[in-house]
Amino acid sequence: MWKKGKHTWKPNPQHMGGCRWFTKDSLVSFSKAFSSKPSVLEKSLKRAERMKEACGAKCVLFLLFVQTWLVENTGHTSPGKPVLLRCRSPEKETFACWWQPGSDGGLSTNYSLYYTMEGSREDAVHECPDYKTAGLNSCYFNKTYTSLWITYTISVVAQNALGSKSSDPMFVDVAYIVQPHKPENISAELRTQDQKPYLMVKWDPPHKADTKSGWITLQYEIRLKPEKGAEWESHYAGQQKQFNVFSLHPGEVYLVQVRCKPDHGFWSEWSSTTYTEIPDYFRPRDTSVWILIAVLSVCIFLILAWTVAIKCNSIKSYLLPPVPGPKIIGFDTQLLKSGKSEDLLNALGCQGFPPTSDCEDLLVEFLEVDDSDEQKLVMNEGEDDLEGRVKSSGNKVDNDSGRGSCDSHTLLLEVSNSSRKTYAQVGGNSNNKGSVKLSRKSSTNGKLLSFEATGEKTNTWPTANSSFLLARQSSCDNISKIHREASSLGNKADMHGNTSSAQSKSKECRELHSTVSGDQKTWFADEKHAPLLPFKSVEYVEVEKLNQQSMLILKPKTEGHKSVPPEFIGQEYTKVSGVVSDRVLLLLRDTGAQGSSDTQEGKNQAVPPSLQCQVGKMVGTFPASPALDGMQLAASGYVDTAALLQSF
Amino acid sequence: MRQVSVLFLVLVCLDLEYRITSAPICAHGDAGCHLLSVSDLFDRVIQHSNRMHSLSSDLHSEFEKYFLPVRNQIGRATHKCHTSRILTPNGKENAQRTDREELTQVILRLLVSWMDPLLQFHQSVAHNEELSNFSSNKALELSDMVHELKSGVEKMAEKMQLLGIISNSLNGLFPAEASLSSSASNEARHMRDYELLRCFRRDSDKVQNYLKILKCRIVPEHGC
Numbered sequence: 001m002w003k004k005g006k007h008t009w010k011p012n013p014q015h016m017g018g019c020r021w022f023t024k025d026s027l028v029s030f031s032k033a034f035s036s037k038p039s040v041l042e043k044s045l046k047r048a049e050r051m052k053e054a055c056g057a058k059c060v061l062f063l064l065f066v067q068t069w070l071v072e073n074t075g076h077t078s079p080g081k082p083v084l085l086r087c088r089s090p091e092k093e094t095f096a097c098w099w100q101p102g103s104d105g106g107l108s109t110n111y112s113l114y115y116t117m118e119g120s121r122e123d124a125v126h127e128c129p130d131y132k133t134a135g136l137n138s139c140y141f142n143k144t145y146t147s148l149w150i151t152y153t154i155s156v157v158a159q160n161a162l163g164s165k166s167s168d169p170m171f172v173d174v175a176y177i178v179q180p181h182k183p184e185n186i187s188a189e190l191r192t193q194d195q196k197p198y199l200m201v202k203w204d205p206p207h208k209a210d211t212k213s214g215w216i217t218l219q220y221e222i223r224l225k226p227e228k229g230a231e232w233e234s235h236y237a238g239q240q241k242q243f244n245v246f247s248l249h250p251g252e253v254y255l256v257q258v259r260c261k262p263d264h265g266f267w268s269e270w271s272s273t274t275y276t277e278i279p280d281y282f283r284p285r286d287t288s289v290w291i292l293i294a295v296l297s298v299c300i301f302l303i304l305a306w307t308v309a310i311k312c313n314s315i316k317s318y319l320l321p322p323v324p325g326p327k328i329i330g331f332d333t334q335l336l337k338s339g340k341s342e343d344l345l346n347a348l349g350c351q352g353f354p355p356t357s358d359c360e361d362l363l364v365e366f367l368e369v370d371d372s373d374e375q376k377l378v379m380n381e382g383e384d385d386l387e388g389r390v391k392s393s394g395n396k397v398d399n400d401s402g403r404g405s406c407d408s409h410t411l412l413l414e415v416s417n418s419s420r421k422t423y424a425q426v427g428g429n430s431n432n433k434g435s436v437k438l439s440r441k442s443s444t445n446g447k448l449l450s451f452e453a454t455g456e457k458t459n460t461w462p463t464a465n466s467s468f469l470l471a472r473q474s475s476c477d478n479i480s481k482i483h484r485e486a487s488s489l490g491n492k493a494d495m496h497g498n499t500s501s502a503q504s505k506s507k508e509c510r511e512l513h514s515t516v517s518g519d520q521k522t523w524f525a526d527e528k529h530a531p532l533l534p535f536k537s538v539e540y541v542e543v544e545k546l547n548q549q550s551m552l553i554l555k556p557k558t559e560g561h562k563s564v565p566p567e568f569i570g571q572e573y574t575k576v577s578g579v580v581s582d583r584v585l586l587l588l589r590d591t592g593a594q595g596s597s598d599t600q601e602g603k604n605q606a607v608p609p610s611l612q613c614q615v616g617k618m619v620g621t622f623p624a625s626p627a628l629d630g631m632q633l634a635a636s637g638y639v640d641t642a643a644l645l646q647s648f
Numbered sequence: 649m650r651q652v653s654v655l656f657l658v659l660v661c662l663d664l665e666y667r668i669t670s671a672p673i674c675a676h677g678d679a680g681c682h683l684l685s686v687s688d689l690f691d692r693v694i695q696h697s698n699r700m701h702s703l704s705s706d707l708h709s710e711f712e713k714y715f716l717p718v719r720n721q722i723g724r725a726t727h728k729c730h731t732s733r734i735l736t737p738n739g740k741e742n743a744q745r746t747d748r749e750e751l752t753q754v755i756l757r758l759l760v761s762w763m764d765p766l767l768q769f770h771q772s773v774a775h776n777e778e779l780s781n782f783s784s785n786k787a788l789e790l791s792d793m794v795h796e797l798k799s800g801v802e803k804m805a806e807k808m809q810l811l812g813i814i815s816n817s818l819n820g821l822f823p824a825e826a827s828l829s830s831s832a833s834n835e836a837r838h839m840r841d842y843e844l845l846r847c848f849r850r851d852s853d854k855v856q857n858y859l860k861i862l863k864c865r866i867v868p869e870h871g872c
Binding site: 119143146147148149210211212213215239263264 | 702741871
């Protein structure tokens, strides 16, 4: 019935049977009706229904067809059904609802929210008081419009030109839709307890939630994780506003978040993240390791100390080797202590004592007496020159070390090559220091023998009354030589005034022994006093006497005395036969030499060529007879001062 | 050994003493001590009401599952709660404007009005074979709790009246409450179970909230 005309449908007049003819005008008005409001559309539909009643089914189809065509060409429809999403109250005093709009049908659509309250009348429908505060597609109910413990029936109606759509209603009791805001002011503080760190997290409730009046009661939950960790570690904190977290890894940065929930309601969102760094700390486990190390070191130290204590001596000897004392090769200190001088000297290799023939290279040929500065016999100490060279051994302890067998602390043998000046000074002890200094100069090998005897009291020698001149050398040969020299001197200076010393000037060694006692007069001289004349050449002196000041008075020997019996050329020894009254040494004359002046008649004993140079031994060689009337000594006797030792 | 045994006996006796006399140490007449005990009472009562409310919520959700009414029908309360007659403050400001005595009175009214209906509810649940034992046990527990809470609140009110915290105007209300509750309970029989639970859940929430408000108003030191 419609003829397709030029963009219009024209009813075919031929097929129009029983239907009203629609004029073009009516069609235009009909199409206009579609674009108008739905009410208009409804009216048109009603009209179409009426027409349908009038026209029948075909007319209905026609109308539907028209409608569809119109929709396709314009794209407008009634709005879709909106959906209420949720309603939430942050503090149980206000609430808001949000919805999701449906399709708008291409037309501007209005959304309106309507609600009814329980207990009020059914038709008391209210509309949303505030569409804007809560954002788009929302409705906000402030305090005035909020009532608790009342069920709200809320629905949203979407409406556009073509229709409206209402959402499904939502039943809301504000007391049960509480979802608070996030907790605020979250602070995480690192503290230590028993050297273990823990994190104390504190927060405040959301400022809108009124917990102080008891209107809302909130429960809290915190969660934390290391910055690089994957999972959160949650802790329920109850209603308190702080929480201590103990399971921490040092040296990491932790993220902390808190959320809250009312008694019956919804959890809030997680708060903003708080970052806390846990510093590295010394774990208690490490402390126990250190304790273990300390205990082990103490044990090791104790073991070492015990080992050292046991091996003390060997360690000492290893670390600090003892300084060896000077030892004479072949010298046996035990022999010395045992008192066997023969064995000792044998051990030392002393073959003959006094030595007889092998002393050519020895020291002193003669004794030079230099009297250039003195007019008479100088009985002074002569301390100036010699003492610098001669050591005073008065304070030394007499022991064997460093000395020869004939030890003597009183006599030092000094050998020097330098000076040829010799002088003899026989000095008494004006100050209790009887010293006789004799310097011998050896022309052969330039040795100077100087002697100094100090008559001080010494430890070993009971020299209270005498002083001894003894050569102290390291070898026995020298000692024997000195003895020879001493004997020669003694020969020359003995009481006999023998001046055969000029002839006895030989290259052989002579011992020099002189015993001068401080207040004893072992030297006996003739009664004539003769000063000691200065000698320019080698001359011999003889001791005349010993004056009161314990001075030896020497006098030179004259030529007349040159007729030294040949016996004086050789080396002669005399034994000391005895000591008389502790002051006089009695010398034994040689058997073959002179027998006249021998007052010890029964004592003609050959002087044993090897005289033991030992004190103790000398005693043994002493003849037992002490009695002596005279004070004459053998001409060729020598005094071994060592023998005097025993008498004291 | 003897000394150890004597010491042990002494300790046990002390412990027993401690258990027996679990009340605060302070004697009567001490104002500070009384206030402390009021705070303790409040705490106990609030705990009790919390428990009661959580129980009622569980039961309510369980009943919803079982009966599965259409969602639209849930909201439509065919019957009002029998306690709707009791004027209760429905907002924070309203509640804070209400004075202590009235608030306490409201609480007591609510509790009293629920004692019988819950008993009936328990009986109906027990006979209902569709419901699990868990539900019937909870229903029984719920009715017991209401009784306990009501007595607790009464004691607390007496204490407060003794201390002068609230006036003595409460006593005259109780007989009136009884009449109210009886009429209300008649209405409650007609309610369906889940509606009853819904009403009770709401009222227990009210009670809890009012108690908390009271506590923070009277003894605000702890946890407010």
